[in-house]
Amino acid sequence: MRIGVVADTHCPEFLERLPAELPRVLAGVDLILHAGDVGGPGGEETIAELARIAPVEAVRGDHDRGLDLPASRVVEVAGRRIGLVHGNRARVIEEPATFVGTVSLGHLWPTVGIRAWLLRRFPDADVVVYGHTHAADVRRLGKTLVFNPGAVYQVTPEEARARLENRPGWFEWSWLQVMRRRRRWPTPTVGLLEVRDRGITASILPL
Numbered sequence: 001m002r003i004g005v006v007a008d009t010h011c012p013e014f015l016e017r018l019p020a021e022l023p024r025v026l027a028g029v030d031l032i033l034h035a036g037d038v039g040g041p042g043g044e045e046t047i048a049e050l051a052r053i054a055p056v057e058a059v060r061g062d063h064d065r066g067l068d069l070p071a072s073r074v075v076e077v078a079g080r081r082i083g084l085v086h087g088n089r090a091r092v093i094e095e096p097a098t099f100v101g102t103v104s105l106g107h108l109w110p111t112v113g114i115r116a117w118l119l120r121r122f123p124d125a126d127v128v129v130y131g132h133t134h135a136a137d138v139r140r141l142g143k144t145l146v147f148n149p150g151a152v153y154q155v156t157p158e159e160a161r162a163r164l165e166n167r168p169g170w171f172e173w174s175w176l177q178v179m180r181r182r183r184r185w186p187t188p189t190v191g192l193l194e195v196r197d198r199g200i201t202a203s204i205l206p207l
Helices: 021-025 043-051 091-103 116-120 157-164 169-177
Strands: 002-006 033-035 056-058 072-077 078-083 127-129 137-141 144-148 188-198 199-206
Touching: 002 091, 033 043, 033 072, 043 056, 078 116, 116 127, 116 137, 116 144, 137 199, 144 188, 144 199, 157 169
Parallel strands: 002 033, 033 056, 078 127, 127 144
Antiparallel strands: 002 188, 072 078, 137 144, 188 199
């Protein structure tokens, strides 16, 4: 069984439409998991568009206020348990991490303790899928595969300038002022889980 994994589409919040390459990259999957930050108001259409490729199971991210989605869920596929959550934690953790990521121009973005937190949240899962960090991650911890597919939406200098024109609040304004001067820009990606009798493998697919 092949499972497409996406996170942080932010469509239509920041992206007007999903990337044209996405249906091609996910063609033939049996299921799509969305790890949150679908796109806020209007995100239902994003889920509907993904559902034209394959059935979708999704969770709510911190940008998905108003979307009728659970904060987390366990999806059972071919006898395997997959925990699905966005990955945002308490503000006392998130805000210092955002500050460090901002002042380092994205070179350092602390995720201290996130994998242990995920394992505690889904102690019986074969796979835990999360998003939020906009950074791909594939790691096996004991019997559990921890998987972040990266993000469909990544901030670019052009995108930062466009968002600044919308007069965001002071926190977002400050973050975008710094981010538009970054020297390293992550590539938009999605993921693929392949469930076989002998185990589960994960791969990252660029868009």
